[in-house]
Amino acid sequence: MTLADETRTAVDEAAAAIAAGEAVVYPTETVYGLGADATDAAAVDRVFEIKDRPRDKPLSVAFADRDHARQYTNPTDRELAFMTEFLPGPVTVVVDRDPTLPDNLTDGRPKVGVRIADNEVALALSQAAGPITATSANRSGEPSVRLPTDLSESVTDAVGAIIDAGRTPGTESTVVDVEANEIIRRGALVEEIEDWLADH
Numbered sequence: 001m002t003l004a005d006e007t008r009t010a011v012d013e014a015a016a017a018i019a020a021g022e023a024v025v026y027p028t029e030t031v032y033g034l035g036a037d038a039t040d041a042a043a044v045d046r047v048f049e050i051k052d053r054p055r056d057k058p059l060s061v062a063f064a065d066r067d068h069a070r071q072y073t074n075p076t077d078r079e080l081a082f083m084t085e086f087l088p089g090p091v092t093v094v095v096d097r098d099p100t101l102p103d104n105l106t107d108g109r110p111k112v113g114v115r116i117a118d119n120e121v122a123l124a125l126s127q128a129a130g131p132i133t134a135t136s137a138n139r140s141g142e143p144s145v146r147l148p149t150d151l152s153e154s155v156t157d158a159v160g161a162i163i164d165a166g167r168t169p170g171t172e173s174t175v176v177d178v179e180a181n182e183i184i185r186r187g188a189l190v191e192e193i194e195d196w197l198a199d200h
Contacts, residue, residue: 003124007165011121014161015128022160023047025137025151026125028062028117030090030172030188031144032151034159035062035125035132039072041102047133048104050158053140058106060092060113060175062134064127069114072098072131078200082178085196088118090188092134092175101131113175121165136172146170 003011014024014035021043023036034050036043038061048055063069066083075083075095083093097105097112106112115134117123126132136144139152148164156162174193175185181197183190 003120007121007163008124010161010163011124011128014125014163017160018043018125018129018132020160021046023050023133024125024159024161024163025145025148025155026122026163027119027165027168028090028115028122028134029119029169030117031146031168031170032137032148033062033117033122033133034135034137034155035129037129038062038105038131038133039100039102041104044102044105044133046158047135050155051135051138051140053135055104056107057140058109058112060115060134061101061105061131062115062117062122062126063131064123065116068126068131069116072101073112073114074098075114076179079178081200082176082196083114083116086189086193087114087116088123089116090118090171090173091115091193092173092185094175094177094184105133111177115173121163125163144170144172
């Protein structure tokens with residue numbers, strides 16, 4: 001993928017911050033996300049602390065593509081078919097996680113949310129930094145962030161980098177447990193997802 005030089009530099013700087021154990025703010029096709037190394041328990045802890053998020057609310061993980069996701073998760077055939085249909089896109093798919101992802105990511109639960117954003121900056125960062133946490137870059141209980149200037153001061157001060165790509169569309173991803181035929185959170189593309197679940 002071809003990014004503008006300025007954006008590529010920002011992605012490289014954010015990837016370096018993630019490699020150093022820090023969290024970063026990055027754009028997606030929904031809202032701004034808070035990304036850290038999803039394979040590093042200490043980095044995952046940092047994300048919970050920055051967001052002041054309850055530990056029993058799992059974090060999802062952003063990947064560069066479906067093959068990347070399959071290195072760290074174990075989707076069923078039906079989940080793979082769903083992922084082929086809707087990812088990349090504003091959808092989070094809950095699937096079985098591999099032990100390479102730390103327990104604190106999901107509060108010890110066996111499943112994790114898979115996110116493959118339909119946003120070239122988010123994909124470039126996932127490609128450069130490996131699996132990263134995919135959670136909105138707001139403190140828990142506060143509105144999601146569509147512009148970096150709307151970030152809480154505490155979040156801005158706590159992260160190692162912010163990739164500013166202007167305003168994001170704003171509709172949060174729909175979270176789906178395909179095997180349970182359950183929509184956990186309604187968001188983008190929810191009607192198309194409901195139709196797919198009914199037809200498959």
